[in-house]
Amino acid sequence: MKIKYLIIAILAVGIGVWATVYLFPSEERKVKKQFNLLSEWVSKDSGENTFTMAHKTRNLGSLFAEKFELKTEIESMSGSYTSEEISSYAARGRFMFSYLSLSFYDLGISFPEKGIAKVTLTARLKGRSTTGENFDETHELECILKKIEKRWLFSHAEMVEVLKK
């Protein structure tokens, strides 16, 4: 009988903790949510319709700050982009792929200053081009998000060199 009450008490505490975390998310959870949205809106299923695609590309730009800076080992991709440019590039880029999947792993989030989040993570982009070529790229990234009007927006991303040729 005592065991039964103990299990009920543990379950009640667990539900309470879960409800608190869910209803009052921490800043860290809010940052993670932005990455989940980015992953969802970049990814593309093979049978995606035009309406879904338009919805995703329009929303994608809203995740980025007015000026977003990208630093990669590919010189032509590095540079500064506006949120409108990102939406536009995303829309054009998605036409080249029949399937896309962006996943993030091992997010390490720190807040060096108020209103700034620094995130180190592993990003994996898998896909298949419309010509049938498969690709699978994994990179470590360092991202900076800024809190603008109560929303965490991507303002900087840099590719970390894991293996130096």
Add this chain to the structure above:
Amino acid sequence: MTLYIHDDISFIRFVIPGLTEPAPYLIRGNPVFFWIPAFTGMTAFAVINVDVYKRIRQFFFPSLTPRFLIRALLVALFAYLFFGHICIPLRIKGYSMEPTYHNESFNFLWKLHYIISKPKRQDVVAVRFAGNRVMLLKRVIALEDETVEFRNGKLFVDGKEMEEPYVRYACNWNLPPRQVEKDCVYVVGDNRNMPIEDHHFGQASMKRIVGMPLW
């Protein structure tokens, strides 16, 4: 199905399901020993000591005593620490370590290996990205301060040609000499059957070497 009770020994005979009706008390009292052979549709004969049977039943359907809960908690904690931080199960994806490690094969990452020792030449190591969820599996070909280069697919370390028995596919890679920096190792995959530009290899910091596969 027929049950014969003889002192403390139960004789249980399983027949092909459908031919004989099982006794209701047998299903209620002996779920494990009835249903497993019944599903297989085979005829089997088992002699089970009642004590053994009780112990097995207690193992599969334990009473929720405090002792049991503490034991279950300790087992879960041990499994979490061991399989989450010491011996991590991993699925190999990709072809860069063929033929030593095949795509979609399974292994464990042994993380304690490089706590007291440093990676040696020809060791297969896991190189981490931001964490332990995704890693690269590569072979160490040169150590710190050594000079590494490829000439027509042959590996040269400090100007000396190295034997590489693990490389099965010939290649024509060319890479100018470069010195491995301090606290770093140079890692390459075993599969050189691709253009050098498409192969992910290079110098990795020792801090990124997290362990080696168990086999």
